[in-house]
Amino acid sequence: MKKNKKLIILLLVSIFLITGCTKQLKDAKGNIIKDEDTNQVLIENVLCQPTELKDEYEKAIAKKEKDIKKQYEDGDISKKDYNKKIKSLLDVDKLPVCSEISVVEGGYETFWTSVFVKPLAWVMVQAGKILFNNYGLAIIVVTLLIRLIIFPFTIKSLKQAENIKKAKPKLDKIEKKYANKNDQQSMMQKSNEMMAVYKEYKINPMSGCLISFIQIPLFFAFYEALNRLPLLFEGSFLGFRMGMTPLAGAGDGHWLYLILPIIVGIVTYFSFKMNKNSMGSEDQLKQMNMMFNIMIVMIFITSFSMSTSIIIYWVASSVFTILQNLIVKRSK
Helix, strand or coil: CHHHHHHHHHHHHHHHHHHCCCCECECCCCCECECCCCCCECECCCCCCCCCCHHHHHHHHHHHHHHHHHHHHCCCCCHHHHHHHHHCCCCHHHCCCHHHCCCCCCCCCCHHHHHHHHHHHHHHHHHHHHCCCCHHHHHHHHHHHHHHHCHHHHHHHHHHHHHHHHHHHHHHHHHHHCCCCCCHHHHHHHHHHHHHHHHHCCCCCCHHHHHHHHHHHHHHHHHHHHHHCHHHHHCEECCEECCCCHHHHHHCCCHHHHHHHHHHHHHHHHHHHHCCCCCCCHHHHHHHHHHHHHHHHHHHHHHHHCCHHHHHHHHHHHHHHHHHHHHHHHHC
């Protein structure tokens, strides 16, 4: 079961890495270019024209072009590399206007971008239009809509987790029974007894893999759409600039931005706590608890350098996770 789950996760991550991802805008020396005001990393493969950051983009691209020409004049790169680099420079004016973006804009690119990222970006643009051009609210609404679509699958997985808790005493007894038996016959008997318990409590070991198969691509697609759609990081929501990171906001004297990582830490803690798997030995559960605590601390620290738009998505998704867990627990 664990091997199958890991294999599916590895496959999905591999598809993501192979088929496309967000490309950061870099200068000729390979340094990442950021907006001076918000500390927002400028994205090279944006899906549409930036407006507020257009001058920043044009300035950065013009400087990059100048540096490439200098590299060629100094003999650091060949004529072929020079032409290739100049040709690959982003032309902001050729990009479509964000409010008029379509699912088929720019034709077919990669499987990842065309099937996942573009449709999701288009949905968020349409949601923003309906919600009075409030794209912070659009992120929340689309996040909740997507979570509602996969809600039946998630509920099934959560119910199975509850069944696993009920089956745990019997499963622990089987583990203890075969603790020091490693021969093939004992292993087969152990497997058969465990499968009998799974059947008794209606547990499907592969159901967790199905949820991962659905959720992981959606998470990556959402994250990439948020980064590649200028409308989503150029606006503001509840007084917070969506392209601003808490670190940059606090650096400019806007201390209210430090509330965002605190909110991220709180909702992540409760979300992770409710999703803990109670299956395994005492040592395994201790290791799992330690791993969860490390992940929560890492996400909290990372949130200081997340843009507000990413934080809005993370908080909305985590709050939904908490609520759906409460619903399942109360229904039981």
